[in-house]
Amino acid sequence: MTDVQKIEIERYQDNITEDLRKIVEKYREIMAWDVPDNDTVEADRLIFQAIHSAVADIEKSSIKA
Secondary structure (H helix, E strand, C coil), rough: HHHHHHHHHHHHHHHHHHHHHHHHHHHHHHHHHCCCCCCHHHHHHHHHHHHHHHHHHHHHHHCCC
């Protein structure tokens, strides 16, 4: 990574974090609607697990490209 890339990604770090917060909240709401007796702690754990898995899949396919 070049210095310019490092500076650029640092500029967007807060935006990336905020985007991910919105994604988590979106799926919290969906699970609350769709799952009777929704356990919010377990829902968050599952959402984070799905996000980690998705990021790993995207990273893996990106590296191959």
